[in-house]
Amino acid sequence: MIWIIFKRILHNTIMGVKRPLSKASQHESQSKKVKSEAKPEITSLADLESEDDDSEDDSEDDSGADDDSDEDKFSDKEEEISDNEHEEKPGRVSKKKAKLQLSAAEIKAAKEAAELFKSNIFKMQIDELLKELDVDEKHTKRIGKMLHRVHSIIAEIPKAGPFDVSRASKWASSQQVEIPWNRPSDKTQYKFAFAKPSDVNVVGSFALGSVNRLPGKERVAVDVSVTMPRELFQEKDFLNNRYLHKRAFYLTVLAAALKKELDCSVSYETLDDDIRPVVVLRGINKSDTDFGPKSPFYIRILPVIEEDVFDTKKLAPGRNCLRSKDGEEPPTPLYNSAILADMTTTRYLGFLKKTAKIVPAFVAAWRLGSLWLRQRGFSGAVGQGGFGAMEFGMLMAALLRSKQQLHAGYSSYQLFKGVVRFLAIEDLTRQTWTYSSALELSNDAHFEDNDTRLPCVLDSDTGLNIIAKVQPWAYDLIKHESRVSFDLLSDTTVDRFGLLFLRYIAEPKLYFDEVVRVPVTEIEGHPFTGSKKVQFSSFGNFFANNVYAVLKQGLDDRVACVSVSMETGQAWDIDAKFETSTTGEVSVGLLFTADCNRTVTHGPANDDAEACEAFRDFWGDKAELRRFADGSIKETTVWNGRGLVTSQIIRFVLENHVSPSCLADLYLSSDNYQTMITEVTDAHSKLISEALVNLTAAVNRIELPLVVKNILPASSALRSTDVSPALPFELNGDFFCDAIVQFESSSRWPEEIEAMEKTKLAFLLDMRKKLADQGYRVIVGFNDKQAFALVLTPEGFGFRLHIITETDELLVKHFVKDNANAALRHLAFRQFNDAPNHTRLITTMTTRYPLYGATVRLVKAWLDAHFMTAAFPQELWELIALQPFVSSAPYVPPQSISCAFNRVIAFLARWNWKENPLLLDVEVHPDPSRELAVQENLSDVTGTTTDSAVHAQMTAAFAKHRHLDPALRVPLFVATTRTKVEDGALWSAPKHEGAGIMLSGRLTALAKAAKQVIDTDGQFESLFSTSLAPYDFTIKLRKDQVPKKTSKYKNLQAIVKGTFPNDDGVVANSCNEARRFYDEISNTYAGACLFFSDVLAMDSGVIAGMWLPEAKEPRKFRVNLEYATVPDGSKVTLDQEGIISEIKRIGGDLINKVDVK
Amino acid sequence: MSGYETLPLKMPKGNTHYLYMKKDDNSAASEDSTIFVCNLPADSTLSHIKALCQSLGGSIVESFEWVNVSRNVRAESLTHGLSGGCGRIHMVDAASCNRVLSQAKKNATCGVKWDAKLTIGGKQRYQLLWKYCFPAPDDLQAEVDYFMEEFAAREEEEKKVEKTGRTVVDADGFTTVVKTQKKKSLAMQEAAKQQAEEMKLAEIKRREKREKKDFYRFQIREYKKEQMTDMLTKFKEDQEKVKQYKESGRFNPY
Structure with a gap:
C-alpha cells in the first residue's frame, strides 16, 4: 500500500515537472495547426479540386498535426522559448515565483537548442532566414489556381495519332509547333500518339514545400508531371531514343494545347540541361492575376511514365541503351538515368513526402541545403554541375535510411551538417550509397562497391542513381566545398552563419586561383559523333568534359579542383527547331595546389614503356627524357620559370588537345596581373636581410662599453613587402632600411631625454670608429632630437640604425605628458618600438605563405596608384593583406597572386569597419585540448580554429577601443593573435589625425570601384589609374x-x-x-x-x-x-x-x- | 579682431596676407619689448621678420621664435612654422616694440610689402636640412664629450647637495634631519609599482583559493543559479542580436 502511494507521488512529481512543458507544446501544436491551416498545401492537383471542400481538408490536416506533435518534440521545445518570452513580458512583480519557473523552462529550451543546433544564435538565425525565404502566401494561392487551370486544359486535350514520323511532323506544323527532337528517319517503324494522361500531378520541391524565394526576376519552378499512358509504349522503347522521341511528340501536343488555351509564354527547355525537353510556362499577361509577369513562379510540364513500363534493370548505370553505328557499346548512364528519372518521378514524390512527414526538420534542412548550394553556384543543371536542390533533398532522404548517418529526430542544423559531412568525407566514386525508396521506410542503407567510377547514390528498388547528372568536375568541387563548410560548421568561436548561407561566394575571380574562359569550338581530332553523342547530353557538355579531362591531365597535381561550368537554361520557342548550340564559352575555374608553379613536371620512369608512351603522346615535343640527381631517369616537361608555369601549361594543353583556334579568344585572369607584378621577389629582401645579419655579426665582433644584443629589422624592405627595395650601391631616397639596435639591459642609461640621446650618440660614434676595420662605413647623424647612424655595408646596402633601450619607454611615459601632442608621440614611440615585432610576424607569414609578399606588394602598388599609401602606416596594409591568407573563410587560402589581390580588394569593399574589427589569427596549431573535430580540419580553410578566449579578448579590446574613441578618430581596428590585444589600433591610426573616417571611407570607395572593374572584366589598367x-x-x-x-x-x-x-x-x-x-x-x-x-x-x-x-x-x-x-x-x-x-x-x-x- | 593690430602684407603674387600682432602679454617676458604675432606665413624666418620690422619704422629685431615649433639650433634660418602659426618677435627695446605696433596700425589699410624672396625653398633647403643632420664626427664627438662632462658634474653636484643637505645646521644651531632617501630612479619607481600590483593580484588569487566553492549547499545553488542567469542573459543577448540583424536586412541572402 505504502509502495503504491509512494509510486503515485513519484508519478505526480514527474508529471508536475513535465506539466509546463507539455502545456507549452500543446499550445505550440495548436498554433502550428492554425499555421498549417492558413497555408494550404498543394500537393497534387487532386487536392486542388477538393479545395472548396473544407471538411475534408481539415480532417487531413488534423491527422497531419497529430502525427507531427509526436515527432515534433524537438522543434516544439525550441519554439517554446519565444512563446514564454511573450508571457514574461508583462513582468508583474507578484508573479515572481512563476517567472522563476518559466525561466527554468527557458533555460531548458535554450540548453536544448545549444545541443541540437550549434548554438542558440545559430538556431535563431536559421529561423529568421527560413522566414525570409518563404514565398509570399498569396502567390502560393494564386499559383494554385493557375495549376488548376493547367490541369483542366491537359485533361481536355483530345487524342492524336498514332502517326509515323512524317505525319507526326505534319500534324505538328498544322498546329504551328515544332517537335523538340532530332528528327528520326522517315523509315522509323514505331508510331507517335497522344492519349489522355493517366495522372497529372504537382511534383518536385514545390509539392514538398521546400522551395525558397528567389531574388529579383528569377522564378521558382513548379513542376507538373503528366503521366503518359502505358499503352503508348512498347517493351523495347527504352532503346535508341525511341522513348524520347515518343515523349517529344507527346510534349508537342501538350505544348500546342497550352499555347492555344493560355495567355502566357509557352516554350521548350531541356530539363536541367539533360536530354529531356519540357514545356515551360511563364506569365506575361499583366491582367492575369494568378499568373502574371510578376508571379514568382514558372511552371514546367514534365511528361513521365509509370515505373513499371520498362525493366529498370536494363537501365542500370553500367548498361548501354544506345547502339551506335561504329559498333562500340559504352555504358550510357546519362541516357539511362534520364529515362529512369521519368519512371520514378511519382514514386519519389511519395517517398520524399513520407520522409518529410517522419522527419520534422527535413524540409527546413532541405531548404538550407538548397540555399547553401545556390550560394556556391551549384544547380541541378548539367552545365552547372548537376547537383542542385533536388539532389540534396534526395541524398538527405537516402541518408536518413541509415541510423549511422542521420536520425529522424535531428534538427535542421544537424541534418544539414550530416549531409555536408557525408559529402565531405565519403568518396562516392569508390563506393555506392545504396538505399531503398520503398514507402515502408527501412534502415538498411549501406555502402557497396562502385566500379563505374562515377559518383553513385543508388536506389536499389529502381536502379536509379540520384546523382547521375553530377559531373565529375562538379563532384570534386562539391566535395571541396563540403569540406570547407564542414570546417566552418565546426568553428566554435566565430559565428559562420553569414558565410554559410547569406553570402554568394561563387564569384569566380574570388573563388578560383585562375579563371579561364575557353570559347566553344570543334575539337580537333575528336568529332562529336557516334559513341560521343551517346555519352554526352549536348555538344557543349561534350566540349566542357573534354576541356576538363585535358586540363586535369595536363595540370595533374598542380591543381586541386577544375571547374568547367557553362551558361545553361536556354529556352527556345515551341515553333522553333531544336538545335544543340555550338557556340558560347566554357568558364573554367582552377584551384591550384601549393607547388603549382614548379618548372619541371616529373613524368613516368624510363622503364615503364607504356606510361612513357602515353606521356609522350600527350606532351609531344615538350616531353624530354632527363636524368635526375637521385639517378632516376624520367620523362619530364620543363617550363619557363618566368611567368606562371600554370598559364603555359593551360595554353599548351588547350592548343594541342582542344584546338589551336581557341587560343585567340582565350581569357586567363592571371595574364593581366602578371604584367603588374614587378620583378621584385622575396629573394631580394633576403639579400638585404643577409646584409643585416652580417652587420650584426660585425657589431658583435667589436668591443663596445655595452654588448649589442641584437640588431632588429624594422623596415618593409627587410620583410619582403617593399614595392621597390634598394639595389646594391644604388643610392636613392629609400636606400636606407631602418633597423633597431638593442643593447643588453643596463640600469645605467640616463633618465633624462637629452642625456639619453647624447649617450646614444656616443655609442654610435664609438661604433663608427670600430666598424671601419670591418669594411663598414658609418655616418652618424643627429637630427636635433634623435641620434641615428647610416651604415653602408660591403654588400652595397645601407641601414639606418636607431638605438632603443628599455629606459626610452619610461622617458616617454614620464616626460612627454603635458605636451599637446603627447598621445601622438606615445603612439609614434610605440610604433617605433613595435616595428621589429611586426617585421618578425610578417617574415613568418612570408615563409608560411609564399605568395603573401608579392600580394602585399601588389596591394601597395594599387593603393599607391590611388595616392592612399601614405594615409595610414605601411604596416596596416601588410596586416590587411594577411586577411585572405590567415582568415580565408569561406574560401581556402589563395594559391595565386591575382586571386589573393582580388580577395583583399573584395574584403576592403565589404568591410564594415564601423562595426567590425579585423581579427587575424596568425597561429597555426590549434590548442590540443579542443574538440577533435576542430583539430582535424578537413580543408585548408584558415581562421576557423581561433581559441574562443583569445577571440573574446580581441572582441572586448575592440569594444573598449570604440568606447574610448566614440568619434571614430581611429576607425579601423586590426588585431592579430601575436600582438597585445589592446594594440588593434596601433597600426591603423590615420596619419592625419581627425581625417580617419574620411580616409577609411575613401579606402572603401576605392575598393568598391576596383571590385566593380574586376567583376566586369574592365580594363585592367584602369585599376591602377586614379x-x-x-x-x-x-x-x-x-x-x-x-x-x-x-x-x-x-x-x-x-x-x-x-x-x-x-x-x-x-x-x-x-x-x-x-x-x-x-x-x-x-x-x-x-x-x-x-x-x-x-x-x-x-x-x-x-x-x-x-x-x-x-x-x-x-x-x-x-x-x-x-x-x-x-x-x-x-x-x-x-x-x-x-x-x-x-x-x-x-x-x-x-x-x-x-x-x- | 580685438586686441590685435591687423597688418596686411602685400605678397609678390599680388595676394594679401594678414598678420595679427599685439604686445606680448606673457608675464614671463622680461620687458615690454616682445611682440606676439599671429597668422605668420609658414615660411617666415628671422630674415623675413627683420626685413618686415625694418620697413615698419626701421625697428631692430633682436630675435624671433616660432611658438610650438621646436628649435633646430643647426638650421635656424631654415626652420618654418605651421600654417597660421604664431611667433614672438623680441625687439631690442620697448621703444622699437611700440614703434612697430604703431606703424602697423598706421599701415592697417594700405599694408606693407613682404619680401618673399628671402624664402629659401625647394631642393636646396631640403638638401641643407638633411646635411645639417650630419655634422662632422669630430664636432659631434666634442659636443658629446662636453655634454657628458657637464652631465657628470651636474650629477656630482646633485649628490653633494643630497649629502650636505642632511648636515646643514641652521641659525639656531639645530641640524635638520633629512630622511636618508636616495632619489629613486624611474626604473625603480616603475618596478615598485608593478610589484605592488602583482602582489595585489596574488593576494586576491590566494584568497580565492582558500575559499571552498562547493562546500555549502547554498554555494552550489547559487552557482547553478548564476549559470542559469548567465545562460539566460546570453540567450537574451542573442535574441537582441538576431533582431538587430533582422532589422539591418542581413537575412536576405540575395
Missing part, C-alpha cells in the same frame, strides 16, 4: 626632380659590384627632396587640408590637395587655429590663396605648377 577630379588642387612636381627608380631587378647577382661616393655624396644622394616636401606640407597644413600622393613610387609627380571641410567654415579668431586666415568681418576664413602661394614658395624649384580647381 582620377584627380576629387581634389581641390594639384601640385605638379618637376619631372627632373622626381627621383627615377631604376628597375634592374632582373639580374640582381650581376650588379653587386660597385662603390659608394664619399660621405657628403652619400648624404646628398639619399635626401629624397620630393618626399620631404610632401611630408613637410602635410605637417604644416595639417589643419587646413589633406595631401595625397603616390609616396612609394613617386612616379606620378603629383601631390594632390583637398581642403578639410571644417577648415572652410568662417570662424571666430583664436590663437591656436591651425591654418592661415583672412579677416572676414568679425570672423576669419581660410586663406586658400595664401596657402597655395606659400606652398609654391616652400616647394621652390621642385614645383612645375599648381592647378587649382
Whole structure:
C-alpha cells in the first residue's frame, strides 16, 4: 500500500515537472495547426479540386498535426522559448515565483537548442532566414489556381495519332509547333500518339514545400508531371531514343494545347540541361492575376511514365541503351538515368513526402541545403554541375535510411551538417550509397562497391542513381566545398552563419586561383559523333568534359579542383527547331595546389614503356627524357620559370588537345596581373636581410662599453613587402632600411631625454670608429632630437640604425605628458618600438605563405596608384593583406597572386569597419585540448580554429577601443593573435589625425570601384589609374626632380659590384627632396587640408590637395587655429590663396605648377 | 579682431596676407619689448621678420621664435612654422616694440610689402636640412664629450647637495634631519609599482583559493543559479542580436 502511494507521488512529481512543458507544446501544436491551416498545401492537383471542400481538408490536416506533435518534440521545445518570452513580458512583480519557473523552462529550451543546433544564435538565425525565404502566401494561392487551370486544359486535350514520323511532323506544323527532337528517319517503324494522361500531378520541391524565394526576376519552378499512358509504349522503347522521341511528340501536343488555351509564354527547355525537353510556362499577361509577369513562379510540364513500363534493370548505370553505328557499346548512364528519372518521378514524390512527414526538420534542412548550394553556384543543371536542390533533398532522404548517418529526430542544423559531412568525407566514386525508396521506410542503407567510377547514390528498388547528372568536375568541387563548410560548421568561436548561407561566394575571380574562359569550338581530332553523342547530353557538355579531362591531365597535381561550368537554361520557342548550340564559352575555374608553379613536371620512369608512351603522346615535343640527381631517369616537361608555369601549361594543353583556334579568344585572369607584378621577389629582401645579419655579426665582433644584443629589422624592405627595395650601391631616397639596435639591459642609461640621446650618440660614434676595420662605413647623424647612424655595408646596402633601450619607454611615459601632442608621440614611440615585432610576424607569414609578399606588394602598388599609401602606416596594409591568407573563410587560402589581390580588394569593399574589427589569427596549431573535430580540419580553410578566449579578448579590446574613441578618430581596428590585444589600433591610426573616417571611407570607395572593374572584366589598367577630379588642387612636381627608380631587378647577382661616393655624396644622394616636401606640407597644413600622393613610387609627380571641410567654415579668431586666415568681418576664413602661394614658395624649384580647381 | 593690430602684407603674387600682432602679454617676458604675432606665413624666418620690422619704422629685431615649433639650433634660418602659426618677435627695446605696433596700425589699410624672396625653398633647403643632420664626427664627438662632462658634474653636484643637505645646521644651531632617501630612479619607481600590483593580484588569487566553492549547499545553488542567469542573459543577448540583424536586412541572402 505504502509502495503504491509512494509510486503515485513519484508519478505526480514527474508529471508536475513535465506539466509546463507539455502545456507549452500543446499550445505550440495548436498554433502550428492554425499555421498549417492558413497555408494550404498543394500537393497534387487532386487536392486542388477538393479545395472548396473544407471538411475534408481539415480532417487531413488534423491527422497531419497529430502525427507531427509526436515527432515534433524537438522543434516544439525550441519554439517554446519565444512563446514564454511573450508571457514574461508583462513582468508583474507578484508573479515572481512563476517567472522563476518559466525561466527554468527557458533555460531548458535554450540548453536544448545549444545541443541540437550549434548554438542558440545559430538556431535563431536559421529561423529568421527560413522566414525570409518563404514565398509570399498569396502567390502560393494564386499559383494554385493557375495549376488548376493547367490541369483542366491537359485533361481536355483530345487524342492524336498514332502517326509515323512524317505525319507526326505534319500534324505538328498544322498546329504551328515544332517537335523538340532530332528528327528520326522517315523509315522509323514505331508510331507517335497522344492519349489522355493517366495522372497529372504537382511534383518536385514545390509539392514538398521546400522551395525558397528567389531574388529579383528569377522564378521558382513548379513542376507538373503528366503521366503518359502505358499503352503508348512498347517493351523495347527504352532503346535508341525511341522513348524520347515518343515523349517529344507527346510534349508537342501538350505544348500546342497550352499555347492555344493560355495567355502566357509557352516554350521548350531541356530539363536541367539533360536530354529531356519540357514545356515551360511563364506569365506575361499583366491582367492575369494568378499568373502574371510578376508571379514568382514558372511552371514546367514534365511528361513521365509509370515505373513499371520498362525493366529498370536494363537501365542500370553500367548498361548501354544506345547502339551506335561504329559498333562500340559504352555504358550510357546519362541516357539511362534520364529515362529512369521519368519512371520514378511519382514514386519519389511519395517517398520524399513520407520522409518529410517522419522527419520534422527535413524540409527546413532541405531548404538550407538548397540555399547553401545556390550560394556556391551549384544547380541541378548539367552545365552547372548537376547537383542542385533536388539532389540534396534526395541524398538527405537516402541518408536518413541509415541510423549511422542521420536520425529522424535531428534538427535542421544537424541534418544539414550530416549531409555536408557525408559529402565531405565519403568518396562516392569508390563506393555506392545504396538505399531503398520503398514507402515502408527501412534502415538498411549501406555502402557497396562502385566500379563505374562515377559518383553513385543508388536506389536499389529502381536502379536509379540520384546523382547521375553530377559531373565529375562538379563532384570534386562539391566535395571541396563540403569540406570547407564542414570546417566552418565546426568553428566554435566565430559565428559562420553569414558565410554559410547569406553570402554568394561563387564569384569566380574570388573563388578560383585562375579563371579561364575557353570559347566553344570543334575539337580537333575528336568529332562529336557516334559513341560521343551517346555519352554526352549536348555538344557543349561534350566540349566542357573534354576541356576538363585535358586540363586535369595536363595540370595533374598542380591543381586541386577544375571547374568547367557553362551558361545553361536556354529556352527556345515551341515553333522553333531544336538545335544543340555550338557556340558560347566554357568558364573554367582552377584551384591550384601549393607547388603549382614548379618548372619541371616529373613524368613516368624510363622503364615503364607504356606510361612513357602515353606521356609522350600527350606532351609531344615538350616531353624530354632527363636524368635526375637521385639517378632516376624520367620523362619530364620543363617550363619557363618566368611567368606562371600554370598559364603555359593551360595554353599548351588547350592548343594541342582542344584546338589551336581557341587560343585567340582565350581569357586567363592571371595574364593581366602578371604584367603588374614587378620583378621584385622575396629573394631580394633576403639579400638585404643577409646584409643585416652580417652587420650584426660585425657589431658583435667589436668591443663596445655595452654588448649589442641584437640588431632588429624594422623596415618593409627587410620583410619582403617593399614595392621597390634598394639595389646594391644604388643610392636613392629609400636606400636606407631602418633597423633597431638593442643593447643588453643596463640600469645605467640616463633618465633624462637629452642625456639619453647624447649617450646614444656616443655609442654610435664609438661604433663608427670600430666598424671601419670591418669594411663598414658609418655616418652618424643627429637630427636635433634623435641620434641615428647610416651604415653602408660591403654588400652595397645601407641601414639606418636607431638605438632603443628599455629606459626610452619610461622617458616617454614620464616626460612627454603635458605636451599637446603627447598621445601622438606615445603612439609614434610605440610604433617605433613595435616595428621589429611586426617585421618578425610578417617574415613568418612570408615563409608560411609564399605568395603573401608579392600580394602585399601588389596591394601597395594599387593603393599607391590611388595616392592612399601614405594615409595610414605601411604596416596596416601588410596586416590587411594577411586577411585572405590567415582568415580565408569561406574560401581556402589563395594559391595565386591575382586571386589573393582580388580577395583583399573584395574584403576592403565589404568591410564594415564601423562595426567590425579585423581579427587575424596568425597561429597555426590549434590548442590540443579542443574538440577533435576542430583539430582535424578537413580543408585548408584558415581562421576557423581561433581559441574562443583569445577571440573574446580581441572582441572586448575592440569594444573598449570604440568606447574610448566614440568619434571614430581611429576607425579601423586590426588585431592579430601575436600582438597585445589592446594594440588593434596601433597600426591603423590615420596619419592625419581627425581625417580617419574620411580616409577609411575613401579606402572603401576605392575598393568598391576596383571590385566593380574586376567583376566586369574592365580594363585592367584602369585599376591602377586614379582620377584627380576629387581634389581641390594639384601640385605638379618637376619631372627632373622626381627621383627615377631604376628597375634592374632582373639580374640582381650581376650588379653587386660597385662603390659608394664619399660621405657628403652619400648624404646628398639619399635626401629624397620630393618626399620631404610632401611630408613637410602635410605637417604644416595639417589643419587646413589633406595631401595625397603616390609616396612609394613617386612616379606620378603629383601631390594632390583637398581642403578639410571644417577648415572652410568662417570662424571666430583664436590663437591656436591651425591654418592661415583672412579677416572676414568679425570672423576669419581660410586663406586658400595664401596657402597655395606659400606652398609654391616652400616647394621652390621642385614645383612645375599648381592647378587649382 | 580685438586686441590685435591687423597688418596686411602685400605678397609678390599680388595676394594679401594678414598678420595679427599685439604686445606680448606673457608675464614671463622680461620687458615690454616682445611682440606676439599671429597668422605668420609658414615660411617666415628671422630674415623675413627683420626685413618686415625694418620697413615698419626701421625697428631692430633682436630675435624671433616660432611658438610650438621646436628649435633646430643647426638650421635656424631654415626652420618654418605651421600654417597660421604664431611667433614672438623680441625687439631690442620697448621703444622699437611700440614703434612697430604703431606703424602697423598706421599701415592697417594700405599694408606693407613682404619680401618673399628671402624664402629659401625647394631642393636646396631640403638638401641643407638633411646635411645639417650630419655634422662632422669630430664636432659631434666634442659636443658629446662636453655634454657628458657637464652631465657628470651636474650629477656630482646633485649628490653633494643630497649629502650636505642632511648636515646643514641652521641659525639656531639645530641640524635638520633629512630622511636618508636616495632619489629613486624611474626604473625603480616603475618596478615598485608593478610589484605592488602583482602582489595585489596574488593576494586576491590566494584568497580565492582558500575559499571552498562547493562546500555549502547554498554555494552550489547559487552557482547553478548564476549559470542559469548567465545562460539566460546570453540567450537574451542573442535574441537582441538576431533582431538587430533582422532589422539591418542581413537575412536576405540575395
